Amino acid sequence: MGKERIIIVGAGMAGAAAAYFLARRGVKDILILEKELIAGIHSSGLNAAILRTMIAEPELNRLARESAAFYLAPPEGFSTEPLVDKTGIYLTASVGNEPTLQGWCADNPETGMEPIDVAAVYARIPALARGIGMATWKGDDGVMDVHAILQGFLGGARRAGAELRTGVEFLGLRTDGGRVTGVETSAGFMDASKVLVANGAWASCAEVFGAYALSFTPHRRHLLVTEVLPQVDARWPVMWIAGEEFYFRPESGGLLMCGCDAVAVAPDQGEVTDTAQIEGIASKAARWLPSLENVRVAKAWAGMRTFVPDDLFVIGADPRLEGLYWNAGLGGHGVTCAPAHGRLAADWIADGGSPHPAATSLAPARLIR
Ligand SMILES: Cc1cc2nc3c(=O)[nH]c(=O)nc-3n(C[C@H](O)[C@H](O)[C@H](O)COP(=O)(O)OP(=O)(O)OC[C@H]3O[C@@H](n4cnc5c(N)ncnc54)[C@H](O)[C@@H]3O)c2cc1C
Structure with a gap:
């Protein structure tokens, strides 16, 4: 270990995936620093676990599709568990919001959403209230096993020689003559000699x-999970x-729900729950799943989705300082896209760039004037 070492700051999806692909390329002397005592307890452990390839931004859509292919056929030894349960996704619009969804599908054909009869949605989810005006479907998407994915990346990286040190906080860069030391x-x-910033909201x-x-x-965004509900089918x-900014899916015998709140926060406030937001989810649930009224909340929490102004990921070399790299700003797609963003970050560190389209x-150069 020494001057040629690559330090990765953060052991969430960004750091773990980058470490995995770097180590698998045979790169030696990789050290992942994680301030917590275990990996993955912030955004990477607080998300909705939805594999969503129907992303509008073409760059992220591409990363999502590449990543889905990885998850469906991971390398030998990556995990003993299936990484994705392909339950499919309905993207629907409430009555009055059909033109928005129609326009979105027309503008973003690469999302691959297929129009379907609204009746099919009601047949599948009988508890859903009337008021859906348009429905589309994507059968390939579904729910990820986030724990298995994170452990797959970290385990694979460590087996290939990378070291993970938990309970160590990165406090700043030391530089000399325009380069990282x-x-x-x-x-x-x-x-x-190289530092990858992969520390999520703390970037x-x-x-x-x-x-x-x-x-x-x-x-900050909130999620809740209800108590076990006999009327919920796990499939x-x-x-x-x-248009309603509401989604739900089966989870642990109940439903996981989100009201799609997005309040800008400092990282130390990003996991502090706001009762008003949780009540907001409950009132959307009362509108769309009325038979679930009075259902108890088993668990509610908040986590952070981190963005730069153009909402795209920030992956690559920082042109201002030799040896500084970023894999951050992964917004709401950092788990879905982990194989692709990790591979891209590894390309930058190992090769100084990437042929990826x-x-x-x-x-990061796009953000620096
Ligand atoms: C409510 C919610 C729902 C979401 N739903 C989905 C979804 O359905 N599908 C999807 O793909 N994505 C989803 N996301 C987004 C996804 O969770 C994130 O994009 C992803 O987890 C970001 O990973 P990360 O590694 O950048 O951040 P993190 O997981 O937060 O990891 C950063 C790590 O860096 C560590 N760290 C920070 N500062 C330091 C320091 N100074 N020194 C050392 N270590 C440090 C932290 O402790 C942390 O472990 C959701 C997010 C939220 C909040």
């Missing part, structure tokens, strides 16, 4: 990055009602 951490200074901490800060903003697809659009 190491990192300051809660466990002291560590040499490194927004301008004071940590100083002159190299980028314009990340974490947005229901994910149900998304556009989305590489330039996602590179």
Whole structure:
């Protein structure tokens, strides 16, 4: 270990996937630093676990489709569990919002949403209230086993030689002559020639990055899971009602629900729950699933989706400082797209760039004047 070391800050999906693909390329001397005592307890452990390839942005859509292919046929030894349950997704619009969904499907053919009869949705989800005006379907999408995916990346990286140190906080970069020479951490200074910032919402901490800060903003979003409900069929697809900003899917015998809130926050506030937002989910549920009224909430929580202003991921070399790389700003798609963003980040670190068609659009250079 020493001066040629690659340090990856953060052991969520961004850091774990990048470490996996770097290590699998034979890159040695990779050290992942994670401030928590275990990996994956922030956004990567607080999400809705929906594999959603129906993303409008073409660059992210491409990454999502590449990643879905990885999840459906992962490399030998990646996981003993299936990584995706292909339950399918209904993307629907409430009455009055049909033109918006029609326009969205027409503008984004690569999302592959197939129009279907609204009656089919009611036949599948009898508890759904009337008021859906249009429905589309994607059978390939579904629900991911996020734990198996994260452990697959971390386990694979470690087996290929990468080291994970938990309980160590990155405090800042040390530089010399326009290049990275190491990192300051809660466990002291560590040499490194390359540093990958993969620390999720904390990429927004301008004071940590100083002159190299980028314009990340974490947005808080709440989820809840109901108690076990006999009327829920575990094979229901994910149900998304556009225009109402409401989605739900089966989870642990009940339903996981989201009201699609998005409030800009500082990272230390991003997992603090706001009762009003949880009540907001409950009132959407009362509208769309009236037979579930008075159902108890088993669990509710909040997590962060972190964006830059153009909502695209930030992956690649920082042109201001040799040896500084980013895999951050993964918004609401960081689990779906983990194989593709991890591979892209690894390309940048190992090769100095990537032939991937989305590489330039996602590179940090676009954010730096
Ligand atoms: C409510 C909600 C629903 C979502 N639903 C979906 C979904 O259905 N499908 C999907 O694909 N995506 C979804 N997402 C998005 C997805 O969860 C994120 O894009 C993804 O988890 C981001 O991964 P990350 O590694 O960048 O961040 P994180 O998982 O937060 O990992 C960052 C890690 O860096 C560590 N860290 C931070 N600062 C430091 C430091 N200074 N030193 C050392 N370590 C540090 C943190 O402790 C953390 O472990 C959802 C997100 C939320 C909040």
